[in-house]
Amino acid sequence: MNVVETHGLTKNFVVYERNGLIRRTREVRTAVADVSFSVAAGEMVGYVGPNGAGKSTTVKILTGILVPDAGTCSVAGFVPHKRRLELARRIGVVFGQRSNLWWDLPLIESFDLLRHLYRVDHQKHQANLDECVERLALEDVLKTPVRQLSLGQRMRGELTAALLHGPTVLFLDEPTIGLDVVSKAAVRDFLADLNRDRNTTVLLTTHDLDDIERLCKRLLIIDHGTVIYDGGLNELRDEYEPYRTLVVDLVTSGSPLAIDGAETVKVDGPRQWLRFHRDRYSASELINRVGEVAEIRDLTIEEPDIESVVAKIYTRQT
Amino acid sequence: MLLDAHLILAGFRSYATYRAATIAGLFTNIVFGFLRGAILLAAIRQAGDIGGYSTTDALAYVWLTQGLIAVIAIWNWNELALRIESGDIATDLTRPIDPQRYWLARDFGRAAYALCIRGIGPVAVGFVLFDVTVPPDVWQWMSFVVSVALAVWISFGLRFIVNLAPIWLRDWRGALIVSNVLATLMSGFLMPIAWFPHWARVVMHALPWAGTTQAPIDVFLGKASGPSGIATIGLQAAWGFALFVCGRFALIAGTRKLVVHGG
Numbered sequence A: 001m002n003v004v005e006t007h008g009l010t011k012n013f014v015v016y017e018r019n020g021l022i023r024r025t026r027e028v029r030t031a032v033a034d035v036s037f038s039v040a041a042g043e044m045v046g047y048v049g050p051n052g053a054g055k056s057t058t059v060k061i062l063t064g065i066l067v068p069d070a071g072t073c074s075v076a077g078f079v080p081h082k083r084r085l086e087l088a089r090r091i092g093v094v095f096g097q098r099s100n101l102w103w104d105l106p107l108i109e110s111f112d113l114l115r116h117l118y119r120v121d122h123q124k125h126q127a128n129l130d131e132c133v134e135r136l137a138l139e140d141v142l143k144t145p146v147r148q149l150s151l152g153q154r155m156r157g158e159l160t161a162a163l164l165h166g167p168t169v170l171f172l173d174e175p176t177i178g179l180d181v182v183s184k185a186a187v188r189d190f191l192a193d194l195n196r197d198r199n200t201t202v203l204l205t206t207h208d209l210d211d212i213e214r215l216c217k218r219l220l221i222i223d224h225g226t227v228i229y230d231g232g233l234n235e236l237r238d239e240y241e242p243y244r245t246l247v248v249d250l251v252t253s254g255s256p257l258a259i260d261g262a263e264t265v266k267v268d269g270p271r272q273w274l275r276f277h278r279d280r281y282s283a284s285e286l287i288n289r290v291g292e293v294a295e296i297r298d299l300t301i302e303e304p305d306i307e308s309v310v311a312k313i314y315t316r317q318t
Numbered sequence B: 001m002l003l004d005a006h007l008i009l010a011g012f013r014s015y016a017t018y019r020a021a022t023i024a025g026l027f028t029n030i031v032f033g034f035l036r037g038a039i040l041l042a043a044i045r046q047a048g049d050i051g052g053y054s055t056t057d058a059l060a061y062v063w064l065t066q067g068l069i070a071v072i073a074i075w076n077w078n079e080l081a082l083r084i085e086s087g088d089i090a091t092d093l094t095r096p097i098d099p100q101r102y103w104l105a106r107d108f109g110r111a112a113y114a115l116c117i118r119g120i121g122p123v124a125v126g127f128v129l130f131d132v133t134v135p136p137d138v139w140q141w142m143s144f145v146v147s148v149a150l151a152v153w154i155s156f157g158l159r160f161i162v163n164l165a166p167i168w169l170r171d172w173r174g175a176l177i178v179s180n181v182l183a184t185l186m187s188g189f190l191m192p193i194a195w196f197p198h199w200a201r202v203v204m205h206a207l208p209w210a211g212t213t214q215a216p217i218d219v220f221l222g223k224a225s226g227p228s229g230i231a232t233i234g235l236q237a238a239w240g241f242a243l244f245v246c247g248r249f250a251l252i253a254g255t256r257k258l259v260v261h262g263g
């Protein structure tokens, strides 16, 4: 069953630019153009794109905050903007640049208030809270006013706030933005566990491709409001960056290896880099070939990083 | 209802974290109480009772209005407008609660906190130091309490609508300034409505601003008592309701038109 479904979703913004004292020009800016995709229950999908691509606008439409100009969508069986209040009980939303928490109150009081807002019964709330507090290590900051939390602490609080009512879908709009490496890792681990243990459907918006690499099997790439790729992460690599690199440490330094169908792109003492097409060789075949002509001490395979793959897609677009 | 109680409490607790601002505000309200008192007394000494205000009435009026300033908060409240402008309203809209209900409850929490310190403070100072008119019976005291609660409701109704302005106007701060000026002139805060010429009195009493300030004062001083007291409180309730309905429509229109700014 599809938890999220969109067909031809379009949203325009009208912006007025002032030129001169009175004259202004009216300009229609298309933020989202004809976006169609669906997300099945239990999927964790990455929604990727550069700044201004239309990611947040899509999330706002799917959470019922914005009304689309054209197209249809449904989330958890509801048309979001028509049934915003009912939908709210079934979804969790985190906007990385905003807060779900009450700035002036201690974290725990925000959580209590959310329990009443979402009418969650006490036991379920407590169970969810205990789990989040433990997994996200929030115990020590529960009594701290939100405005005194570090960004990393706050973001862990935001995730908890979005999950206390046990939503079936979680929309995360740039949840790792501005976080340090440790906090990012904590958030990612938590999301991976959440998706695995609770089967929560997650739409994760980000421009940080490490998030995707770590969390999502499938990704949607959006640029200038249009979805330009919808598929698996590995397929994306295969399609757009079919070359991989074998790095071998040989026992002796020597001249570059000459192996048919592989290109020796770099030599550094006994270490050599061989770039090869994945259709031509499997990694083990190539290793065997190298083994025939030289003695190998150690090796690694370098996959192209997704960042360069996506960069390629964007440039191919324009 | 339980939810509303929790929201009120949360509003109270949020505002209660601003202690320094509370103390500074209290101090200012008291200082200005002395100033306004001196001016009104000077006027009455020159002209005799004006509009039926004796010196004890005038002093009660001054210190009560000084106490009401923070409670009704008819000036400058822009919490909601700022959330709309910054786009933070997005998070409010992802919650399963009607925003008008949410903000009303929060505002009652704010008013309750304001009452505890900035409301009672100036009134206590004025009533201890000066000879002022006080209600003769419990009934009148209770009517006053009801009238103040309705004043908060009306004030919220006005502010809610003005705070939705950024949905349509980039220059909503201008709208807020206009609303401040109107509130000052028309509420009976600048001087008692009874001191204005007859035609202005009729207009001002009929408009909602009088319900935020002059109405509770009239009830307290017994200038509106018996049938006229009931009429005063009835009109407050009617305005509170009417503004609530207007706010409702504005919100519905606004949510449809809303453009949430920023990432």
Ligand SMILES: Nc1ncnc2c1ncn2[C@@H]1O[C@H](COP(=O)(O)OP(=O)(O)O)[C@@H](O)[C@H]1O
Pocket (backbone or CB within 6 Å): A013, A014, A015, A029, A030, A031, A032, A049, A050, A051, A052, A053, A054, A055, A056, A057, A058, B259, B260, B261, B262, B263
């Ligand atoms: N409230 C708005 N008014 C005018 N233009 C907007 C508004 N919100 C977004 N846009 C425009 O729509 C496009 C998509 O924005 P957004 O969805 O926020 O992108 P992303 O989240 O991918 O960075 C951008 O060009 C942005 O300038």
Ligand SMILES: [Mg+2]
Pocket (backbone or CB within 6 Å): A052, A055, A056, A057, A173, A174, B263
């Ligand atoms: Mg964004």
